[in-house]
Amino acid sequence: MxxxxxxxxxxxxxxxxxxxxxxxxxxYIFLSILGLVFFAAxxxxxxxxxxxxxxxxxxxxxxxxxxxxxxxxxDGLELVQYASAEExxxxxxxxxxxxxxxxxxxxxxxxxxxxxxxxxxxxTDAAVPPEISGAVTSMVREIAYALTGDGLPVTEPAEESIxxxxxxxxxxxxxxxxxxPMLVFFVLMIETFALSSxxxxxxxxxxxxxxxxxxxxxxxxxxxxxxxxxxxxxxxGVLLLAVLQAFTLANVGILLATVLLGAVLFTGIGMITGxxxxxxFSTLFYNMLFVLPLMIPAxxxxxxxxxxxxVQAMPSYPIIDTLNEAISYGAGWSDVAGSLVVALAWAxxxxxxxxxxxxxxxxxx
Amino acid sequence: MNLSRIWVILRKDLALGPRSPIFLYAVALPVVMxxxxxFAFGSLFEPxxxxxxxxxxxxxxxxxxxxxxxxELTVLDGADDLRRGVEANDYDVGLVLPAGFDDAxxxxxxxxxxxxxxxxSLASNRMILSVTTIDLVRQVEGTTPPIxxxxxxxxxxxxxxxxxxxxxxxxxxxxxxxxFVPASSMVDEKIRxxxxxxxxxxxxxxxxxxxxxxxxxxxxxxxxxxxxxxxxxxxxxxxxxLAVILIGAVFLALLGLVIGSLAKDGAMLFTIVKxxxxxxxxxxxxxxxxxxxxxxxRLFPTYWVIDxxxxxxxxxxxxxxxxxxxxxxxxxxxxxMLLVVRxxxxxxxxxxxxx
Numbered sequence: 007m008x009x010x011x012x013x014x015x016x017x018x019x020x021x022x023x024x025x026x027x028x029x030x031x032x033x034y035i036f037l038s039i040l041g042l043v044f045f046a047a048x049x050x051x052x053x054x055x056x057x058x059x060x061x062x063x064x065x066x067x068x069x070x071x072x073x074x075x076x077x078x079x080x081d082g083l084e085l086v087q088y089a090s091a092e093e094x095x096x097x098x099x100x101x102x103x104x105x106x107x108x109x110x111x112x113x114x115x116x117x118x119x120x121x122x123x124x125x126x127x128x129x130t131d132a133a134v135p136p137e138i139s140g141a142v143t144s145m146v147r148e149i150a151y152a153l154t155g156d157g158l159p160v161t162e163p164a165e166e167s168i169x170x171x172x173x174x175x176x177x178x179x180x181x182x183x184x185x186x187p188m189l190v191f192f193v194l195m196i197e198t199f200a201l202s203s204x205x206x207x208x209x210x211x212x213x214x215x216x217x218x219x220x221x222x223x224x225x226x227x228x229x230x231x232x233x234x235x236x237x238x239x240x241x242x243g244v245l246l247l248a249v250l251q252a253f254t255l256a257n258v259g260i261l262l263a264t265v266l267l268g269a270v271l272f273t274g275i276g277m278i279t280g281x282x283x284x285x286x287f288s289t290l291f292y293n294m295l296f297v298l299p300l301m302i303p304a305x306x307x308x309x310x311x312x313x314x315x316x317v318q319a320m321p322s323y324p325i326i327d328t329l330n331e332a333i334s335y336g337a338g339w340s341d342v343a344g345s346l347v348v349a350l351a352w353a354x355x356x357x358x359x360x361x362x363x364x365x366x367x368x369x370x371x
Numbered sequence: 372m373n374l375s376r377i378w379v380i381l382r383k384d385l386a387l388g389p390r391s392p393i394f395l396y397a398v399a400l401p402v403v404m405x406x407x408x409x410f411a412f413g414s415l416f417e418p419x420x421x422x423x424x425x426x427x428x429x430x431x432x433x434x435x436x437x438x439x440x441x442x443e444l445t446v447l448d449g450a451d452d453l454r455r456g457v458e459a460n461d462y463d464v465g466l467v468l469p470a471g472f473d474d475a476x477x478x479x480x481x482x483x484x485x486x487x488x489x490x491x492s493l494a495s496n497r498m499i500l501s502v503t504t505i506d507l508v509r510q511v512e513g514t515t516p517p518i519x520x521x522x523x524x525x526x527x528x529x530x531x532x533x534x535x536x537x538x539x540x541x542x543x544x545x546x547x548x549x550x551f552v553p554a555s556s557m558v559d560e561k562i563r564x565x566x567x568x569x570x571x572x573x574x575x576x577x578x579x580x581x582x583x584x585x586x587x588x589x590x591x592x593x594x595x596x597x598x599x600x601x602x603x604x605x606x607x608x609x610x611x612x613l614a615v616i617l618i619g620a621v622f623l624a625l626l627g628l629v630i631g632s633l634a635k636d637g638a639m640l641f642t643i644v645k646x647x648x649x650x651x652x653x654x655x656x657x658x659x660x661x662x663x664x665x666x667x668x669r670l671f672p673t674y675w676v677i678d679x680x681x682x683x684x685x686x687x688x689x690x691x692x693x694x695x696x697x698x699x700x701x702x703x704x705x706x707x708m709l710l711v712v713r714x715x716x717x718x719x720x721x722x723x724x725x726x
Contacts, residue, residue: 038646044648048649059495099526101526123517126520129523131526133527135441136441137441140503143520144506148502151509151517160484160508161483161484163483171458200637203638207637207638210562286558311460
């Protein structure tokens with residue numbers, strides 16, 4: 007007496023077989039966990055703050071009031087006072103506390119006001135970029151102009167009208183924040199290699215043919231591979247986000263949706279490359295052909311400003327962009343809706359192509 | 372161990388190798404990585420303040436900024452483009468100079484300064500660009516500053532980022548050519564079953580592995596040297612440089628044999644590479660950030676091969692200066708060799724059992 011197995015049961019048994027194979031290999035499990043641990047370690051190794059303050063050493067004897075005003079009005083400036091010019095020069099040479107310093111001569115205020123053309127010494131470490139030493143020199147001159155009552159030769163605009171976009175001074179996204187979407191993206195991407203390798207070996211070893219002589223259909227096989235690939239890639243991405251405490255109540259839905267779309271996209275690519283490869287090397291070659299260009303948008307988030315149009319046109323861009331906006335800048339559903347729609351369109355398109363390519367391959371076996 | 376059999380296997384790999392995409396990848400990598408890292412990523416570690424100017428009157432300010440070191444200038448055609456760019460963080464600061472601006476400043480009219488600051492720009496960059504702009508306006512005004520400024524420079528300028536990227540590039544070349552090529556070649560042979568086929572001939576497993584390692588050493592040696600040449604970082608001490616590169620190539624080839632012996636298929640190979648990536652590439656990050664404590668870098672095994680290459684090729688030291696690092700590298704290499712022997716026995720047992 008035979009009992010007809012349902013389609014979900016067949017698919018579940020194929021998925022179960024893949025996961026059993028995965029879980030039986032202790033080394034594979036160990037290395038997968040180790041990989042996540044190292045990704046997490048990389049994340050914590052990267053600086054979690056942005057130093058946007060310029061520390062300047064100052065020696066002066068009669069300008070406390072001037073510098074109190076100056077420091078309170080300048081966000082990007084930290085002034086460190088030194089008792090003598092020699093101490094200041096030594097501190098700059100040492101380079102631990104300050105790398106640039108200004109030594110005003112005694113009676114500087116009176117001397118400048120009297121038009122005596124005093125000399126101010128600016129000490130810089132040779133490693134200080136030219137724009138910083140230039141700006142400090144300019145700042146010294148401007149202080150002198152202010153002391154002599156020489157007003158600006160232009161009318162300054164109101165401060166509130168000149169800052170464009172959200173003012174993130176003091177609240178910049180750190181390299182660590184920017185790195186997290188990239189790490190999640192890499193986890194998704196690397197699993198493509200593993201998935202395509204698995205598909206290629208099932209085709210080469212004719213495991214597919216063996217599966218298809220059972221009541222399983224081609225569609226069951228493809229569905230099972232989709233589920234396995236999506237869980238394998240997406241699961242590790244979600245785990246990494248959880249380990250690195252990236253989830254908040256506001257972004258959890260966005261991040262899960264984005265990782266799911268990324269997992270589907272890379273599963274589609276894994277299907278294409280796994281079906282196209284005739285052996286290990288050709289599968290690897292096709293993977294690199296697809297995956298290396300898709301890495302470009304992942305790096306683009308590290309750079310300030312708008313990504314080039316051709317970078318934005320790549321299938322991986324909306325995924326990395328959404329991850330970045332949600333994690334680094336706290337974007338909500340309405341902010342990332344456009345990116346998510348584009349990501350969905352790319353994921354569906356690539357997955358459908360992958361499905362068709364793999365189905366064609368399986369049917370020709 | 373029979374040298375002629377090793378040569379036959381090596382010759383086969385050398386003949387078939389160029390058809391493999393991994394070979395292509397290993398050979399193209401130094402050029403591609405040098406281009407990508409030197410031209411694209413250099414600015415990531417040493418970002419310069421970015422300024423955009425719309426200049427409708429051929430202002431002296433634009434000419435001065437374009438000649439300044441350390442400020443990235445973009446000249447735009449319209450104020451709308453400038454405001455969009457500043458808001459999108461394409462520029463830190465934007466300056467709109469209408470026609471007649473310089474003349475208005477010189478005649479004391481105090482024209483409005485139309486300046487925009489990007490919300491996402493760093494506070495330090497805002498300060499640098501603002502104060503520089505004001506100073507340039509003063510120059511246009513033509514007044515003599517009420518003070519003299521004397522600039523006193525001290526210390527060492529340090530190495531530029533283009534040089535500090537060299538260890539990253541050499542490590543990529545060493546890893547892909549020295550470790551990944553032999554490892555993937557072994558995995559490919561396991562999948563195809565040709566590994567078993569070779570072992571039914573008089574060839575012994577040690578000879579097969581020696582041939583694979585030699586392939587990795589030759590390729591890693593050539594590609595590391597090519598990378599150093601491309602980055603103009605070969606120094607003047609050639610014999611010492613070749614010696615440290617050779618030790619590095621052997622080290623990575625042994626690592627490749629370990630990976631290739633452990634990985635039974637492609638999925639495992641990538642999992643090993645993924646999980647060991649930070650162990651291999653960890654130390655090179657410390658060259659990018661010299662202020663990070665060096666003792667952490669010393670915990671990574673590959674530090675002991677990349678550091679001698681760095682010191683001989685870039686810092687101009689000799690074997691006498693780097694012998695401690697080399698001794699540690701050789702010691703770790705000996706441990707890797709023992710591991711390869713152990714794994715090869717296990718692999719042979721599996722292969723025999725499977726056939």
